[in-house]
Amino acid sequence: MGHLVTLPILLPxxxxxxxxxxxxxxxxKIRRALSQAFALFTLIASIALLMNSTTNNIExxxxxxxxxxxxxxxxxxMLATLLISLTSFxxxxxxTYASAGDDEKGRFFHPLMQFLVMGVNGAFLTxxxxxxxxxxEVLLIASxxxxxxxxxxxxxxxxxxxxxxxxxxxxxxxxxxxxxxxxLGTLNIAxxxxxxxxxxxxxxxxxxxxxxxxxxxxxLKAAILPLHLWLPKTYSSALPVVAAMFAIxxxxxxxxxxxxxxxxxxxxxxELAFMAQPWLWPLSILTIVIGTLGVLASEGLRKLTANLxxxxxxxxxxxxxxHSVMATAAALYYIIxxxxxxxxLFLLADLISVQRGKAxxxxxxxxxxxxxxxxxxxxxxxxxxxxxxxxxSGFIGKIWLLKASSQITGTIVFWPVYLIASFVVLIAxxxxxxxxxWRHSNNEATTEVAAPLKTNVIIALLxxxxxxxxxSGKITDFTLAAAKQLxxxxxxxxxxxxxxxxxxx
Amino acid sequence: MEILYASxxxxxxTCGLFLILRARTFPVVLGLTMMSYAVNLFLFAxxxxxxxxxxxxxxxxxxxxxxxxxxxxxxxxxxxxxxAFVVILSIRGRADLxxxxxxxxxxxxxxxxxxxxx
Numbered sequence: 001m002g003h004l005v006t007l008p009i010l011l012p013x014x015x016x017x018x019x020x021x022x023x024x025x026x027x028x029k030i031r032r033a034l035s036q037a038f039a040l041f042t043l044i045a046s047i048a049l050l051m052n053s054t055t056n057n058i059e060x061x062x063x064x065x066x067x068x069x070x071x072x073x074x075x076x077x078m079l080a081t082l083l084i085s086l087t088s089f090x091x092x093x094x095x096t097y098a099s100a101g102d103d104e105k106g107r108f109f110h111p112l113m114q115f116l117v118m119g120v121n122g123a124f125l126t127x128x129x130x131x132x133x134x135x136x137e138v139l140l141i142a143s144x145x146x147x148x149x150x151x152x153x154x155x156x157x158x159x160x161x162x163x164x165x166x167x168x169x170x171x172x173x174x175x176x177x178x179x180x181x182x183x184l185g186t187l188n189i190a191x192x193x194x195x196x197x198x199x200x201x202x203x204x205x206x207x208x209x210x211x212x213x214x215x216x217x218x219x220l221k222a223a224i225l226p227l228h229l230w231l232p233k234t235y236s237s238a239l240p241v242v243a244a245m246f247a248i249x250x251x252x253x254x255x256x257x258x259x260x261x262x263x264x265x266x267x268x269x270x271e272l273a274f275m276a277q278p279w280l281w282p283l284s285i286l287t288i289v290i291g292t293l294g295v296l297a298s299e300g301l302r303k304l305t306a307n308l309x310x311x312x313x314x315x316x317x318x319x320x321x322x323h324s325v326m327a328t329a330a331a332l333y334y335i336i337x338x339x340x341x342x343x344x345l346f347l348l349a350d351l352i353s354v355q356r357g358k359a360x361x362x363x364x365x366x367x368x369x370x371x372x373x374x375x376x377x378x379x380x381x382x383x384x385x386x387x388x389x390x391x392x393s394g395f396i397g398k399i400w401l402l403k404a405s406s407q408i409t410g411t412i413v414f415w416p417v418y419l420i421a422s423f424v425v426l427i428a429x430x431x432x433x434x435x436x437x438w439r440h441s442n443n444e445a446t447t448e449v450a451a452p453l454k455t456n457v458i459i460a461l462l463x464x465x466x467x468x469x470x471x472s473g474k475i476t477d478f479t480l481a482a483a484k485q486l487x488x489x490x491x492x493x494x495x496x497x498x499x500x501x502x503x504x505x
Numbered sequence: 506m507e508i509l510y511a512s513x514x515x516x517x518x519t520c521g522l523f524l525i526l527r528a529r530t531f532p533v534v535l536g537l538t539m540m541s542y543a544v545n546l547f548l549f550a551x552x553x554x555x556x557x558x559x560x561x562x563x564x565x566x567x568x569x570x571x572x573x574x575x576x577x578x579x580x581x582x583x584x585x586x587x588x589a590f591v592v593i594l595s596i597r598g599r600a601d602l603x604x605x606x607x608x609x610x611x612x613x614x615x616x617x618x619x620x621x622x623x
Binding site: 179182187 | 530533537543544547548551552572573576580586587590591594595597601607608609
């Protein structure tokens, strides 16, 4: 195993640096090939880690061989390796898709994409809260620049909001970390989990303030209800391939919630056990409601997809607040499915809007698309998957989550809201599909068809949905094991603290 | 010392928040800078305030906690980069959108113009 854990972070960084150097800076063919190659290497390293994590216990890597509470550790458990594999796969698809022409609309697309992958992978792997902040900033600054890639007025405007909001978020994150460090004296997640149960008196209140401040930040990153307003505008104005990559970014916020509120403030936390639940549960349901209303009100396919992101975040946060192994396992299955399907919807929206000319992706009459079979069929599959209809992966995720939620007391609220939301999504997507593909003016379709590279990427992403159904047995076994590992806090703490203790002597 | 330090952080945060809620990008950027100063001071205080204590073992009877100092250094560097980015973005927004309002349009501008023409 050795140093393999560092590769999903180091490879994109190395790739980004090489891509900035002369031979790649000058020649776009070399640049594209190198960027794809590095994305592929990152994917291979991630999958190797994934294979490794299924057979072994949690792997801990002490950076610089400094022992755990003092040094920074990378923790590769099943949850982290699953998510870095998902990120690396999505990045490979997006980079390949962009290599068909979108990367030349602005500068430094490939290095920024690599830095984004580095930040996301780092955030998934780190076992230290301050290090999580640092990786958040790495992925954020890359996302700021990617957002204004191929810039125009709308991009600048929404980027301004996004950057300012996230800078405030970073300040709140640091204040929260300061409070927690002042009380607990450590920022290592495993060590915090031990210390938080020993708190007494006023320190409990302080730790609660710190934990809830972190909740604000993760809520902003994940876009849950009062903090979701930036998302539809940002995602719909970004270049579609960038928006497709951003599909993973809200999941970073959800992941951070899973880590912090299951391990640190989980059932072992004494007085602070499950302290986020009273906030997360109602907010997640309201997030689903507001996302559903947004889906109904959207006037274009990209905005509609952006609102679908909000619904999926609401669903995932509801699963976080359920605090059960089943719900977590269902959420992990749902994360894979929703990230890939939302990404493919953004990419489809790109091709559709190019081929419909002036009408773009708006839901109005326009020119017929030039490739109705590929785009229409692709849209059908993605839509079926997103709304959770039987043959596709969304169905399994949805049923599993509903089943997991039946074990808790809030079912009576969750079921109707969630099922009505699915129904509304069905209506909205059918309306969007019939506008985009059937209602057209008499104009001739453009003869320009999409680059084969682009359609191939879309087909590859679409195939994941039926594949997730065919191999659902293996995938659900894996997510169930990953959820068990996440909820086994004692094992996590012992592994992280023990390995690093005898690492340095 | 604690009261002075705490009120310093508090006043910086208040000013920062007030400025962030302004409608023009320049005050907002200033507000963000003030917030980041306040945050740096706050992080520094999380290792407890004390004087005449080195952050090195064996140099004084009691030692200061060195970790918050390292955290502050990291936060300063990141905050500096982010501020630089937001300054450039605001300048670009001013150029692209034609004004320095955070929404890119000055609300009620047309109404004011209409009133003037009347």
